[in-house]
Amino acid sequence: MNDPYRVLGIERSASDDEVKKAYRQMARKYHPDKNPGNKAAEDMFKVVQEAYTQIMDERRNGGSSAGSYSGGYSGNYSGYDTYRGGGAYSGSYNSGQQGYAYQGPAENAEMYQAAVNYINAGHFREAMNVLMAVRDRDAMWYYLSALANAGLGNNYEAQVQAQTAAQMEPGNAMFRNLVSQLNSGIFRYNNRQNVYGGGGMDDNWCAQMCALNLCLNCLCC
């Protein structure tokens, strides 16, 4: 695997904006429209795009682009009408099940295993259906529902449910990790608001949220 920074011709210390500029320069150079029929240019265009995506993913997920949560909304978009076609989003999903021994009631365990299988396969609607049939809703139920909802694009509900799971079982690192991951966007948004301006009129509320997010992040290191 090529070093993505070398592909774009930049240093590891380059700012996000510098990475973006470098990508755009190379993308322009190798764009298929500018190099019609040139297979080498087309291949290079893909390499450049992958390098950019890899760098941005790594920077977002704290240095590693493998095994990180990247759920959220997925669907087919019609972009075909306007440009030369988009594609179906197929994010990768890691529900972090490996090595976790569920301690709860046996009848739940079976349902939960089914839900986990669905979640890992990206069938979030089916996972949700299985979970809705469960009566005895423990922390694990909230955790798995959070994952299913996150996959369905119900990001707020996912955050609330993950928080519930973590509150019901405070010692559980896996639950805390999910809370942290699901809230990482909000944390970064608040930070950027401080830089780019536009904080809410309720400074105290903002500060409380920031502090909460900071705490959650500190707990999961």
Next chain:
Amino acid sequence: MFGYITIDQPEIKFKDYYRYREYYCGLCCSIKKKYGQTGRLSLDYDMTFLAVLLDGVYDSETAEREFRCIAHPVRKKKRLENDFIDYAADMNLYLAYLKCADDWNDDRKLGQKLYSMILSRCIRKIEERYPLKTDAIKKHLIELDEYEKSDSDDFEGAAGCFGRACAEIFSFGGVWNDKLARMGFYIGKFIYILDAYDDLEEDQKKGRYNPLVKMSREDDFSGKVRTILMSMISEAAEEFETLPVDENQDILRNIIYAGVWKKFNEKWTDTESGVEDELINQPDDGGTLLS
């Protein structure tokens, strides 16, 4: 659409404000050229944001033109022309038509009915140009209708339908289509929830559906709405920050981090100071053509 995805004027630099206006004027003229003067009434800021975003993400041939505007005849103005502005203009008109038709169903305002009839002639052209996209948008809005008919308080489910319609609008295509679509999805959810929050009292007064009615009876309703909105816009911002935008960043960041909160902050302040209660007791003035 709703005009929530707009700039925060006190915070924005002059040069960015004028640039933003060049896109806005560009959209207006594009609508007029393709769909006539009546189309211009539908112009809003949300699609201006889309044009600015697409122009930041992708390259295109952009022309700058000086012109005299009917609405502002004193000084010559500058506007931009490119494929993204034309696309945003098409989407603007299509959404205006759908909203009109929806408002007619809700309110039976004759002005809406007439306006939607005028627009319907232009709609056919748009549906022919983007058959898959317009079909998908309509499908998602029909799904949204089901939530409304069943008086559902699953506000996130309802918002998701609108989000998916918005994702279609944002998916212009190209190598970044997936990111643009995800951004559109979360912006759509943001708009839907904010609109529900904004219209809550009036919807209740008129017996119209509002997905936030149940939550409005809980403690710290505004605080909860703010948290929900924050969840949505922060996801959209995450997608934005990983897009290779190398132009218009300042305008886009002003909108995403500041401008989008304008309506919520106004509404929150009104609610807190008791102004809302006074407004409820005032008679309905029938509203304007597009309100």
